[in-house]
Amino acid sequence: MKLRDVTTWDLETEVLVVGFGAAGGVTAIEAHDAGAAAMVIEKMPFPGGLSAVSAGGIRVSDDAEEAFKYLQATCGGRTPDDILRVLADGMVRVPDYMRRLARVDGATVTVTPALGNYPLPGCESLAYCEVSAVPELEKGGRYHATHATKNGGRLFKVLEDNVSARGIPVHLATAARELVVDGDGAVCGLIAERGGRALAIRAARAVVLTCGGFENDDEMKQQYLQAKPVLTGSFAGNTGDGIRMAQAAGADLWHMWHYHGPYGLMDPKGEFPFGFYLKAVPMWTPGHPESISDLGVVDDFGKPLSQKALAKMAWIVVDQDGRRFMDEYPPYPGDTGIRPFDAFDSKRQRFPRIPAYMVFDENGRQMYALGRTSFNDAEADYDWSVDNLKEVERGIFEKADTLEELAAKMKVEPRRLRQTVATWNRHVADGVDDDFGRQPDTMVPLDTPPYYFGRVYPVVINTQGGPRHDVRQQIVDPFGAPIPRLYAAGELGSVFGHLYMGGGNLAECVIGGWIAGTEAAVLPAWDA
Numbered sequence: 001m002k003l004r005d006v007t008t009w010d011l012e013t014e015v016l017v018v019g020f021g022a023a024g025g026v027t028a029i030e031a032h033d034a035g036a037a038a039m040v041i042e043k044m045p046f047p048g049g050l051s052a053v054s055a056g057g058i059r060v061s062d063d064a065e066e067a068f069k070y071l072q073a074t075c076g077g078r079t080p081d082d083i084l085r086v087l088a089d090g091m092v093r094v095p096d097y098m099r100r101l102a103r104v105d106g107a108t109v110t111v112t113p114a115l116g117n118y119p120l121p122g123c124e125s126l127a128y129c130e131v132s133a134v135p136e137l138e139k140g141g142r143y144h145a146t147h148a149t150k151n152g153g154r155l156f157k158v159l160e161d162n163v164s165a166r167g168i169p170v171h172l173a174t175a176a177r178e179l180v181v182d183g184d185g186a187v188c189g190l191i192a193e194r195g196g197r198a199l200a201i202r203a204a205r206a207v208v209l210t211c212g213g214f215e216n217d218d219e220m221k222q223q224y225l226q227a228k229p230v231l232t233g234s235f236a237g238n239t240g241d242g243i244r245m246a247q248a249a250g251a252d253l254w255h256m257w258h259y260h261g262p263y264g265l266m267d268p269k270g271e272f273p274f275g276f277y278l279k280a281v282p283m284w285t286p287g288h289p290e291s292i293s294d295l296g297v298v299d300d301f302g303k304p305l306s307q308k309a310l311a312k313m314a315w316i317v318v319d320q321d322g323r324r325f326m327d328e329y330p331p332y333p334g335d336t337g338i339r340p341f342d343a344f345d346s347k348r349q350r351f352p353r354i355p356a357y358m359v360f361d362e363n364g365r366q367m368y369a370l371g372r373t374s375f376n377d378a379e380a381d382y383d384w385s386v387d388n389l390k391e392v393e394r395g396i397f398e399k400a401d402t403l404e405e406l407a408a409k410m411k412v413e414p415r416r417l418r419q420t421v422a423t424w425n426r427h428v429a430d431g432v433d434d435d436f437g438r439q440p441d442t443m444v445p446l447d448t449p450p451y452y453f454g455r456v457y458p459v460v461i462n463t464q465g466g467p468r469h470d471v472r473q474q475i476v477d478p479f480g481a482p483i484p485r486l487y488a489a490g491e492l493g494s495v496f497g498h499l500y501m502g503g504g505n506l507a508e509c510v511i512g513g514w515i516a517g518t519e520a521a522v523l524p525a526w527d528a
Contacts, residue, residue: 003182008032009189009202009528013039013169015520016189016203018176018242019211021049022506023490026513027208027520029101033165034521040168041192043175044237046145046378048156049212050462051232051509053376057128058098058510059503060111061091069200070122076498078255083495086471087111090511095129097510104162107154108133115285117332117502128134131155142474143192145378155506174199178208179245179486186484186525187249187333200232202528206485206520209475210513212523213463213491214240215259224465227342227354231275231459233261234375238462242492246467249486252478255497256465262337263317263356264459265371268395272382275459276371276396277360281311284439285331309441311415314364316446317456318426320351322412322420327436328358335500338458355455359421363450365389370454397454406451410476421446462505466493473516485523486517 014030017024017240020042031038062068068081068088075084081261098109109130116123131154136141143153163170174194179187189202214220216232217239247253265276285291300446310329317328341353369392371384384391391397400406403421407414425447427433467475467488474482475493489512491505501507 001178001180003180003188004447006189006200008200010199011039012202012204013037014203014525015039015517016041016201016207018190018207018209019049020047020170020172021210021212021490022051022156022159022509023210023492023513025163025482026158026510027489027517028168028209029159029162029166030514031208031521032168034518036521037387038168038517040163040170041174041199041201042170042172043211043241045173046376047160047170048146048153048376049142049170049237050235050376051506052144052146052153052156053150053374054152054155054506055136055503056071056153056155057114057130057503058094058155058505058506059091059501060094060127060507061088061125062127063125064088064092066122066125067091068122070120070126071495071501073120073122074116074118074499074501074504075360075495078497079495082471083469086515087495087507087511090329090514094507094510097514098129098131099143101158101162102131104156106135107158107171109133115288115291117283117285117335119285119287124274131158134158142165144376146376147373147380155492174209176241176245179249181249182526183351184484185250185332185524186485190245204252204483204525204528205523206487207491208473208487208489208516208520209242209246209467210489211242211492212238214238214243215460215462218398221460225259226257226344227338228337229354229457230259231264231266231457233264233275233459233461234275236377238491242488243466244394245434246486248476249475249483250477251467251475251483253465254468255494258464258497259460259462260335260338260464260500261459261461262333265396265454266457267382273377273380274371274373274375275457276282276373276384277459279368279370279372280328281333284310284323286331310439311442312367312369312444313442314370314444315358315423316361316420317356318412318417318420319356320412322407322410322417323351324424324435325353325356327433327438329438329442332500332502334461338460342444347382355457357412357453359406359446359451359453360454361446364444364446365446365452392452394426397452399450399452401450403451406453410453462491464491464494464496464500466491468487469493472519473512474519485520485526487520489513489516
């Protein structure tokens, strides 16, 4: 919308922050502390976004140069070095920054060394910074619309308490619809909607978009992601609003194809609005056995062994022809776990791995709860059963007494499924997966009936694409020129366009948020 079309402003501020997750919280805090009046709007009736249900580990480092090397390799040449250097420098500063913010509510901040997920240059310099305890949350229960309190909720609680302590106004259930620009293309505010009524909000200095990606927008997923369908993992509010608004203002886009996530299950009843995640398993770094969690491995006499071990994984994954096609337990299941599903069969004109089938036996069914949920949503509700029998009854898993019967339910050639399982069991006995290199300590045989299968799909935790920005977090046009008074931070237009760095989006939320908030706050106010 053009500025000339706005006859009156319903609300006014200096720095308007769109979206109240971690990036929005940090942006508002820093804009306020730099001397500007800040305001936050959030379209959902509750705050937190994806940040509040994240694992909560902000990726940090004790060596900016080594962190830069890792970011270079992780981004695969798709992001300029000057932007990566700013992020790497910020990763060293994050722990002290979070300790300062934690004073507001007595939260505990811890830093834990943790290798990068991939054995790339600089991976040994990395760590996680986490808010590990907030006194007010330690009694348990739901925090806002999250399904449980964990470190992502604790992180957001610290930010929320800092926003509240500064008296920064937050308007929930207020959806941004359209940016307002003047005749020179400078952003002057936006049109929002609350309760069915349009609100014109003036931003005298800048608008900062911190409203996430497009995980829950089917049309954008159809256009930018190859695989389909891709299930939404945790949050319904990220529907690409900020991307569209930035495009209308002239923004260039980058990394739109890139999303990270695991494979997971769909509710056949259609009642649970998100994908079901599978059991969380420890991540590992190839070539670095010290990266594997010590799971208390014992010998035949119960004596603890010094070796490290990955989790046992109860299943294998096969395609619609009954063949395995992947290592079911890659180093970072929540990142590249979805990539093998992208394959398109041009002869049959379909994606033969969507859905694919996770196959397990009775021993696997009894091993642990095979699924889980993680969501920030006021309406969603589902508790996965300990023994997985509720999920069999619900139809998430299907059961058969023999592999032949299982194959018939899967519409797979019985001989081929039998052969796949027999080959797998030989790999387990030999301790070597000759086909896809799955780690031996994760492998279990499939030899005890009844047998089960579940249909698995790619699940998007969050997208990485969006408006391109410069080192000051200014959104730029296709020619690299900044769009005046328009900034972005967090997942919206993330730097990651090749591999995702665990905890990397939270690092962008904090570092990008403090840059965007500070830069926006020092702009001269435009004359109303």
